[in-house]
Amino acid sequence: MNYHVKDISLAQEGKKKIDWAEAHMPVLVALRHKYEDEKPLKGIKIAGCLHVTKETGVLARVLQSVGAELAWCGCNPLSTQDDVAASLATDEHISVFARRGVSTREYYDDIRSVMAIEPNITIDDGADLTIEMHKDMMAKSVIYGGTEETTTGVVRLRALQTAGKLKYPIIAVNDAETKHDFDNVYGTGQSALDGIIRATNILLAGKNVIVAGYGHVGKGIAKRAAGMGCNVTVTEVDPIAALKAKLDGFSVSQMLSASATGDVFITTTGCKGVISEEEIVRMKDGAILANAGHFNVEISIPAIEAQSTNSTRINEHTVQYKLKTGSRIYLIAEGRLVNLAAAEGHPSEVMDMSFANQFLSVMKLAESKGSMKPLVYNVEISQDREIALAKLESMRIQIDNLTDEQRLYLEGFSEGT
Template sequence: MTLPSHEVADLGLSRAGVRRVAWAERSMPVLRSVRARFAEEQPLAGLRVAACLHVTAETANLLRVLRAGGARVWLAASNPLSTQDDTAAALVSEYGVAVYAWAGMDTAAYDRNLVTVLESRPHLLLDDGCDLVNTAHVDRPELLEGILGGCEQTTTGVIRLRRMSAEGELRLPMVAVNDTRTKRMFDNRYGTGQSTVDGVLRATNTLLAGRTVVVAGFGYCGRGLAERFRGMGSNVVVTEVDPVKALDAVMQGYTVATMDTAAPVGDVFVTATGNRDVIRREHLAVMRDGAILANSGHFDLEIDLNALDALSVAVDRGVREQADEYVFADGRRLLLLSEGRLVNLGAAEGHPAAVMDMSFAVQALTTEWLAKEHGALEPGVADVPEEIDNEVARLELAALGVGIDTLTPDQEAYLNSWRP
């Protein structure tokens, strides 16, 4: 077997990667169902797909679906800390994916790998954080030729795409996979909530009961964080800039405060806003000794790392795995997790496979839809068709053995008529 082009840490890890991928597959019945149909119908035959995604076992199962559907796939990592080297090896040697990813790569290698997968001249993009789209538009616009469209699966990425579209700069149709009801409910809320708590616990082994946890942002991810930390017995404080979201948090029983107010009283801080400088110099300067800093937003900009460096007189790198201790002149110590990158993927394993089953099923079905309907789409941000979202939910319910009611003809008629 001729291996696809690749740059990974060690192909010798492939066997362990196959075992990891198979373990994740056990919890991904919806994706298995989609893969079986794709293998029969070949909806992606002849298409090239470039992806910038977390290189994990769950992602591997998504790419297996695309390969079963006839696509050739090139993959770059969307986060150097989340790459599973054994999964990367298995994707190359067992599943025929061209992979350019290894754990701990530097920024230069990260950027180079994005260009490499774009140089495959893809027809479709699968993006995470808008990095592929941004690289193609800003650095290598000639590589946009031939790209039919793509999918974006993160809140941060959709925000960037909508801004590009509003400024007339987006030259591709991109589908906001992140904005589906199943993605927001299952992935953002339950997945991010559980995996972030998991990351904090793995990195610190701290007791959360009775601690004050400050959650920055009360979007879908922030709600999941707040729920899970409260479930662990924490006193949760929410910070927000959106008055409606802040009111929602108040009505759910959370304390809502400004970051200025929360900074001196928090024991654990977790950001999930999609914005930058949420925790700034003035906040770091008043935090209590031993405060833990973690981020669940896509980019490592939510905590002002330059200010953290400037305020510290010493740094103990790796005081625990995925934890760096910053010492201030007055003796206070702040603990930064996963270098300020996604803590749920840096310090833990990301979302459970059962969560990614639904998110990646939406991704796969949307890729199929794009392959068929791209000619009818204009450059800009499009929504996932509602029938795809509903189909994924139906498949998941069937896998869980859950039945739901259907509307009777009279109910259908009533809902579709304004007459008494």
């Protein structure tokens, strides 16, 4: 069922939240001020498939204020903030097809609804919209290109490119330094713990926390969990990442041995079956399981179901499974992104940089008018620097500039001492 949100009282709540986010996103707001008179996106149709959060609300407002026509859906069945969706539909008159708790069928129906505007540009998070565009509808759209927000989406789209099947250019927003080195690390690092706390209200201090994956997301969560007094153990498949975790002061072990000691498990790998049946049967009574990776495949839910005698929902976010071993384990948010499903997603301050990257990437695609080849492109370093500088300025932080003499020294090879 397509769901076009229009609800006045919900919308009022959503508007206040978007206003709050906007007040914490100075870089994106400065871009709006720079371009809103000129309206460079006039006549451009954008299909957006991003978590419908208050920060996404700000991005949608900004894109619309510089001329774009928008249709929007969520990129995860559990991450839509219904009040934000209602405000975008009611106050901003954007076609929004998103509701928290949609079924898989409704989720894809919503994606197809935004495709129906025949977009010139797609904005995606996880690549579900882009992949659907590749199956269908493309013939009808005059497509200039798309952007991709997250690691898993970029991995999928690079695989499509390698297979020779990528049909339109994608700018890998995730791979901008001002995105993944901040959003994935500090944003998910903080908000994943926020989700676990909101869902359980456990005391984190003193708990054994097992973090699967020590990439950007994993290292952010591990560091913040350690800061809250947890004993953190990291599991990895990459020897370099494992070594970094060890030298950053964490224990490193295999998931199989960690499974018997963990109080809280958090998966952050982008991989499937990271916690499987053999680990689940070893878990202690009371173990809590959460996922911060893009898809709900990291914790094997079929394995939990196969090993449990019954399940009880104990609150909005948490289900208790009674295992055949006698232990009770607790799964948060059905194994979906814990920070978005059980909390509000990343703080606005960090999404400011991610969405400034989205905005400038969309501008680049609009300027290209379809002339870019169907490849996955990195964000240019000049864009990264522009955003970092603007963010520092918004924080009233000044940094030094190289003198000409220093620049020559750094660029040359003749002067050693």
